[in-house]
Amino acid sequence: MSGLSARDIGHRVVVRHRLPGGQLTDVIGALHSLDSDALVVRHSDSTPYRIRLTDVAAAKPIPPMPLRPVDVEQLFLTTALGRPAVETQYVGQWLLRASSGWTGRGNSLLPAGDPGMPVEDALKHAQTFYEERELPPLALIRLGSPEDEEFRRLGWTDARPEQADVLVMHTTLDLVNAEPAYEVTLTDRPDTAWYGTAFEGEVPAAAPAVMEGAPKVVFASVSLDGKLVAVGRGSMTGHWVAVDAVRVDPAYRRRGLGTAVLQGITRWAGPLGGRRSYLEVVEDNVAALTTYTNLGYQTAYKYRYLTIR
Template sequence: MSGLSVRDIGHRVVVRHRLGGGQLTDVIGVLQSFGADSLVVRHVDSTPHSILLSAVEAAKPIPPMPLRPVDVEQLFLTTALGRPAVETSYVGQWLLRASSGWTGRGNSLLPAGDPGIGTEEALKRARAFYDERGLPSLALVRLDSPLTEEIRRYGWTDARPEQSDVLVMHTTLDLVNAVPAYEVTVHDRPDAEWYSVAFEGPVPDAAPAVMEGAPRAAFASIRLDGRVVAVGRGSMTGHWVGIDGVRVDPAYRRKGLGTGVLQGLTRWAGPLGGRRSYLEVVEENAAALTTYTNLGYTPAYRYRYLTAD
């Protein structure tokens, strides 16, 4: 007999029940629904398990899956792999990225790992790379790291002093792969309608190459009133799914559509081996930060852009 009730919907549970042959098995996940005759438990990989109450031997709520400590260095690189630039080059393990000037992430040095040479010489090579392409010399740096302070000592300064820090946040799919309140369509390639919502105005020339360049990416959309009104992008790198490009038509905001897009993308990632999710948000964007925090995302690190120009 179930020890659960409708009050436990949305919480993590364990359900021991009998299969058709009589053998016992356990299912752990989030309670998705609870009816008169059955309940549904959603596994971390998004698979729903429907169980007859008459087959339940024992069931109870359990604490949320704890967030394991983040390997910040690994996540720092993972975010770059999830949204690759049009052109890349290396100084040792440091990554140089160029995308015709579109977005800071696509046109900046990512100083992750060992450059193989001294920091001063590595920074000189980075400047030469961007000078050759007519781009400003930018470096995306993790705050509070010794390397960032070393780069500053070589004359690199805040490129965007008026902008607040960018937070990279993370969570487990258990917390964010609930069934969306809207029907979310997910494709492996975006169409013109997707791009028309993702961008206000003309689509930058480099955008398709950047957005579609990841080895495994997905493009989600929600259609209301006969047209696409919300979109977002997901990318898989190992067991991480990165969420970005979430945008809702201004006329349809404050209706939970952005959350629906995010849930649709994390549900896409679960069956592919996704277990954790990350996203980025400018710290001064209080509304987005509140939404993501309420969904279970927590800060992993902060970054800024430095420039040598």
């Protein structure tokens, strides 16, 4: 066999191999594993194919799949499922979220779908929900959406006018699952050291429930000089993998550690059926935005928080 190595794990490959009857066939997919006896290729439908190296006639990497247009409505809902709030309720299909005030995403209305009643009535339900929890009424609004126009017409205004828009960016795993430049440790539960690196100061009380609440979640970390210096979190929803909570110790920044954490998470997602990745970044975070753009991420939509005063 020629053309493949361990560095190609996670990337798309084509493998021509012999079937038991002797005829040749090709399989295309992501290289899942490679050892001295066999390789495993995961097809786009997540089916794994184990091929003995003695049966391989030829194998080589192939270019990544082009970045197809994204279903914005689907992604809008997917972002909520990837980082579930501590408490949720529904108004029709709209999602009310509360997490003791920690993060906007965890404490805001997500108006996705049909509220099952006039919008004005649904918003009154939302206001009551947040008032009962002594939280400000917030709605996460996709800019330029019909809800953006309707909420503002009903008197909702920018909750954080001093802050920039948030970009939700997406890409295909083929573009971001290269072998990390550093060893990335992956665990299904974070420890005290992970939280100590992820947060500057005291960890919010609601954080563990929010961070660990997704059905498929992973916590990535990189250690240098005997200490944890970079962390991140990944979660799977369908074929989407979310990357969030990426933080690098200030003394170790500008070394590609954040990129390594992201790559470690996306490589974890590939064998689980992951095909696409998304993340969120504030528009004026130029350094992070440049990194993600260079990795192949593109903006799917922007959002802001609205409130009623």
